[in-house]
Amino acid sequence: MECNLAVIKGDGIGPEVVTEAIKVLDAVGKKYDHSFQYEQILMGGCSIDATGVPLTDEAVAIAKSKDAVLLGSIGGNTSTSPWYQLPPELRPEAGLLKIRKELGLFANLRPANLYEELKEACPLKAEIADKGFDMLIMRELTGGLYFGERSTMEIDGVLTAHDNLIYNENEIRRIAVKAFDIAGKRRKKVTSVDKANVLDSSRLWRKVVEEVAKDYPEISYEHMLVDNCAMQLVKDPAQFDVVLTENMFGDILSDEASMITGSIGMLASASLNETKFGMYEPSGGSAPDIAGQNKANPIATILSAAMMLRYTFDLDKEADGIEAAVKQVLKEGYRTCDIVSEGTKQVSCSEMGDLIAARI
Numbered sequence: 528m529e530c531n532l533a534v535i536k537g538d539g540i541g542p543e544v545v546t547e548a549i550k551v552l553d554a555v556g557k558k559y560d561h562s563f564q565y566e567q568i569l570m571g572g573c574s575i576d577a578t579g580v581p582l583t584d585e586a587v588a589i590a591k592s593k594d595a596v597l598l599g600s601i602g603g604n605t606s607t608s609p610w611y612q613l614p615p616e617l618r619p620e621a622g623l624l625k626i627r628k629e630l631g632l633f634a635n636l637r638p639a640n641l642y643e644e645l646k647e648a649c650p651l652k653a654e655i656a657d658k659g660f661d662m663l664i665m666r667e668l669t670g671g672l673y674f675g676e677r678s679t680m681e682i683d684g685v686l687t688a689h690d691n692l693i694y695n696e697n698e699i700r701r702i703a704v705k706a707f708d709i710a711g712k713r714r715k716k717v718t719s720v721d722k723a724n725v726l727d728s729s730r731l732w733r734k735v736v737e738e739v740a741k742d743y744p745e746i747s748y749e750h751m752l753v754d755n756c757a758m759q760l761v762k763d764p765a766q767f768d769v770v771l772t773e774n775m776f777g778d779i780l781s782d783e784a785s786m787i788t789g790s791i792g793m794l795a796s797a798s799l800n801e802t803k804f805g806m807y808e809p810s811g812g813s814a815p816d817i818a819g820q821n822k823a824n825p826i827a828t829i830l831s832a833a834m835m836l837r838y839t840f841d842l843d844k845e846a847d848g849i850e851a852a853v854k855q856v857l858k859e860g861y862r863t864c865d866i867v868s869e870g871t872k873q874v875s876c877s878e879m880g881d882l883i884a885a886r887i
């Protein structure tokens with residue numbers, strides 16, 4: 528199969544981790560006889576430096592012409608980088624929000640599971656970690672607070688900011704349908720997370736999810752308030768299968784879920800639209816403090832490439848192959864510095880990529 532990818536290395540550790548994911552994809556190509564073609568585009572701070580904007584329309588057009596986008600990370604240190612002196616619509620994150628919107632990537636899948644080998648790195652008590660967990664956070668990605676109108680103005684001499692949180696029933700329905708569909712291929716449970724005791728948008732969310740649930744009698748579902756969910760994630764993460772939630776709650780809960788897997792460097796993600804097209808990226812940020820030091824954990828990006836094979840190209844066997852190679856390397860005791868523990872062998876970002884590629 529020929530797979531045409533747009534590649535956004537981005538900022539910070541982005542270029543390092545994407546290089547390792549490409550190494551692994553090329554190993555997959557060799558073994559299973561596929562050809563991966565890569566065209567690089569700029570987004571984020573590197574795009575600001577080169578073009579003055581965080582994402583050009585030409586870059587969007589290139590992304591749209593491909594089968595999928597592989598992304599590293601964007602952004603810099605928000606207190607020291609000159610990118611954050613720019614108006615908000617010209618900052619690195621605006622590029623990410625723009626590409627999600629332009630490509631219609633409304634469904635963000637963030638799987639969080641605890642590898643047997645990483646139980647040592649899990650910050651939860653042993654009696655909780657021992658039960659393990661395997662959940663998928665399904666985050667709505669193109670609506671809600673991050674896309675509502677916002678402004679800051681002076682009202683009667685007082686600086687006042689507002690952000691609009693808007694969801695319509697169609698936006699809720701399409702993400703709920705995706706969540707129930709995917710739950711059907713997993714452990715058949717959806718936990719829909721909202722703040723329906725306060726927010727109208729959450730009350731609508733709950734109503735639409737209930738309607739969608741009627742079409743899936745074989746899937747069990749429950750509603751959970753977001754504050755309770757934040758607590759349950761550290762108290763009893765094994766209870767979750769698919770966690771369905773809106774944009775901001777999903778942003779926050781997915782960072783929490785990643786941390787209990789041992790490191791944010793382990794969490795892959797896929798952002799999908801109605802078609803097979805997807806953008807695949809690690810859930811973690813650009814980690815400017817360790818950028819360029821060959822220290823970053825490339826596993827989240829490598830697992831994101833596996834998700835790409837599975838969701839965009841239907842190459843399940845190949846995706847399984849990447850996941851098995853990651854497990855194997857962990858079992859052999861290799862760790863990047865974020866997940867290292869006593870008795871394991873610390874390796875660099877590029878060594879981790881080499882080890883995984885060699886086991887494909």
Ligand code: IPM
Binds near residue numbers: 602
């Ligand atoms: C993420 C990130 C982004 C988001 C930022 C960089 C805009 O935190 O992908 O979770 O909030 O969506």
Ligand code: MG
Binds near residue numbers: 778779782
């Ligand atoms: Mg986030």
